[in-house]
Amino acid sequence: MKKYLITCILAIATTLGACYYDVEEELYPSLDCTTAGATYSGVVEPILKAKCYKCHDAANNNGNITLEGYANVKKYVTSGQLLGSIKHSAGFSQMPKNEAQLIDCNIQKIEAWVNEGALQN
Ligand code: HEC
Known part of the structure; x- marks a missing residue:
């Protein structure tokens, strides 16, 4: 040693x-990248807070889109816009706007949460 x-x-x-x-x-x-156990409060909300709230919290609802609070986020999960925008899928605006794409692992975690039913957990 x-x-x-x-x-x-x-x-x-x-x-x-x-x-x-x-x-x-x-x-x-x-x-x-551990996606198991990715919860709304433990994983999804903190990512959105760090990367999206500056444009999409209740006060700065750019594009009339608020991602603050579970019920609001759920709307964009259901519409497919949340995953579409962070995965830069065709037909969606790429988010976060004018910034680097979220790191792969965070995209995978959000996707895992969506696939588990986008629960309020
Ligand atoms: C710098 C400001 C800014 C940031 C940061 C930002 N957005 Fe946006 N977002 C916008 C604006 C402005 C629009 C509406 C115009 C457009 O679609 O480009 C928008 C639109 C959207 C839409 C609708 C897109 C569509 O094609 O229907 C979604 C969903 C969205 N944002 C999610 C997010 C998520 C999730 C993050 C964080 C990972 C994020 N945004 C970060 C400014 C931002």
């Missing part, structure tokens, strides 16, 4: 970042 540390410190001295710790998620992005 001590020997490893010393080697590592030496390595840092020569190449910065040599002690880089392999993050599993970065190495295996698709394998590491």
Whole structure:
């Protein structure tokens, strides 16, 4: 262990970042996405809050679309617009507007929640 540390410190001295710790998620992005148990309150709402509320909360309902609150979100699940927009499917506006698409894992989690019935959980 001590020997490893010393080697590592030496390595840092020569190449910065040599002690880089392999993050599993970065190495295996698709394998590491756990979609089981994706709930509205635990997963979906926080993503929407972080990525969509600035344009779609009750106060900033861009395009007359509010994604604040379960009942409102459910409407766009039922219409297919929620998944269509975040997956950039043909025929839908791409969301979040003018920003990078949500990371794959978050799209998969939202999709899993929808497939489980989009419950208020
Ligand atoms: C920068 C502001 C902005 C952000 C951020 C944003 N939207 Fe939008 N969104 C809009 C505007 C404006 C419209 C209406 C005009 C249009 O469709 O482009 C819209 C339309 C939509 C629609 C209807 C699209 C359709 O084709 O029927 C959905 C669904 C939607 N947004 C969901 C989301 C979701 C989910 C997020 C977050 C992942 C998000 N939006 C982030 C501005 C935004």
